[in-house]
Amino acid sequence: MWRCALPPLPRYPTVDELGARAAALVARHPRDARLRRVGTSRAGTPLWLLSVGHGSRQALVVAGPHANEPVGGATVLRLAERALADPRLCEGADATWNLLLCLDPDGARRNEAWLSGPYTLGNYFRHFFRPGFLEQPEWLPEGADGATLPETRALLDLQDELRPFLQCSLHGVDVGGAFLELTRELPGIAQRVARTANRLGIPRELGPYDTLYWPTLGPAVYRIPPPRRGDLAAAITEAAVESTWFHPHPYGTVTAVVEAPMWGVAAVEDPTPPADADAALRTVSHTLRDDTRLLEEILARVRPLLGCSPDVARLLAPVDDYLLVGPGLADSWDPDLRQGGTRPLPPLTVARLTALRLAGRRVALRTAGLLHQLVTASGHDPRGVLPELDRLIDEWCADYRDGCGARWIPVARQVEYQARVVLAVFDLAERDARVRSRSGETGWGSPAAVPMHRE
Incomplete structure (x- = not known):
């Protein structure tokens, strides 16, 4: 051996x-x-x-x-x-x-x-x-x-x-x-x-x-x-x-x-068809859209206070990327917004819907974590956003753990x-x-x- x-x-x-x-x-x-x-x-x-x-x-x-x-x-x-x-x-x-x-x-x-x-x-x-x-x-x-x-x-x-x-x-x-x-x-x-x-x-x-x-x-x-x-x-x-x-x-x-x-x-390998795919897609897309809006508002409040050092720029670059793609992803998944010319989604299973749910939450959590680091590194929080970011991170991690069954x-x-x-x-x-x-x-x-x- x-x-x-x-x-x-x-x-x-x-x-x-x-x-x-x-x-x-x-x-x-x-x-x-x-x-x-x-x-x-x-x-x-x-x-x-x-x-x-x-x-x-x-x-x-x-x-x-x-x-x-x-x-x-x-x-x-x-x-x-x-x-x-x-x-x-x-x-x-x-x-x-x-x-x-x-x-x-x-x-x-x-x-x-x-x-x-x-x-x-x-x-x-x-x-x-x-x-x-x-x-x-x-x-x-x-x-x-x-x-x-x-x-x-x-x-x-x-x-x-x-x-x-x-x-x-x-x-x-x-x-x-x-x-x-x-x-x-x-x-x-x-x-x-x-x-x-x-x-x-x-x-x-x-x-x-x-x-x-x-x-x-x-x-x-x-x-x-x-x-x-x-x-x-x-x-x-x-x-x-x-x-x-x-x-x-x-x-x-x-x-x-x-x-x-x-x-x-475990649900990412469940090949069964969902009970109501459209309802699940609406939930995923609306959640990502709402989360992105919350994070955009937080960023708007703190960005003027962060300065323009290379370290700040390096942390802000992925934040801007995630906030750029978030709304587009939400729209592309939303069955009420998809147009005739939109690329059709592949056949939906519990596994695929779970993956989309995880992906939407991932975009929000990564953004919140980076914003948390930006404010923490600045040494002060005059806009009082750290408690709000902590609450969001805790809630979204709990959704991964309790709602999706994520296990280490x-x-x-x-x-x-x-x-x-x-x-x-x-x-x-x-x-x-x-x-x-x-x-x-x-x-x-x-x-x-x-x-x-x-x-």
Whole structure:
């Protein structure tokens, strides 16, 4: 049986702990593991790549693309241990595992106030941080040539250097269930996801808000559509712009986005039809609209007092993003406002309606948490909004907990689920690459398999 040389963390690792544990692993395995700096964040933090094995075929795993989703850091450490312990994952597959410890270390540091616990919804949302859409390093709203964030440029350069046959982007779902997104179908993966989730007691999300209009490849497995041009709101809600998920596509790369939940909700895997879908949609949309209006009023009262420092601007950017998309989402879900030309919603189930309810509440809670931080950091509250924000956060977290049945999933189980899904994707992608290679298609990720330029 495989044993972890380093004891698994009972909590999420910080940015510094990730680097220290990776360095300790390399010190124990100097022949088979390497650690190198592949870039620097905007605040000067090194971007570390841990590589295991010496195979010619490259697998790239990216942790921490979203600052508030820390599970991926612990997962890449687990994957490194397993790749070192199991010859089938390196020599047997002629593969090298390239594990980017954290793509957004600056944002991750802003979440460290809640990383060590207590793991309550209120503590999480009061200390939540995720940068504005234009500062999230996986997105390419101006295309790869227009990417300016140093974290984004480091990832693009790494993709062009490695030309991986597989890329995994490790994400977390704060409240909901597990699901998987792929740029290319891998037959058999839905069954493996189901087995892993069932064994670990992780709910699968059968209709995530993120994939509302995406093709379904199997239960809780979705096909990422090719990028297209759109406005900012569409990009935030439909991943409509270019991204680092598709950047290595010309190399034959298949990208998998592996989502693991922090708080699980059983209803997200209920496929039954709802008793009254329209009534449920009205409730969800009206709630989001009302919550957005409340938060807009609070922001209007405090914004003139916040100043214009870089720290304030960084916190305000996601607030403005969420308040921008909230009303549009509410209108798009409201059966009384949807017009004939509006894109029709997919068939509604209890799972999908629950996902929409969770998504609407998430927009409001994230906004309230960021506003709470802004006012708290200012050191004074002349408008008296902190008690109001505390009340709203408590009420909305109680709705998650009591109304939706949100239950904490221990960190070790989140990590084990995500690691097992990555290994399953690796196995199937490696088989797929062999088949494509024999048929003359690209897909091995080797320089000889792809043209040396991009269109």
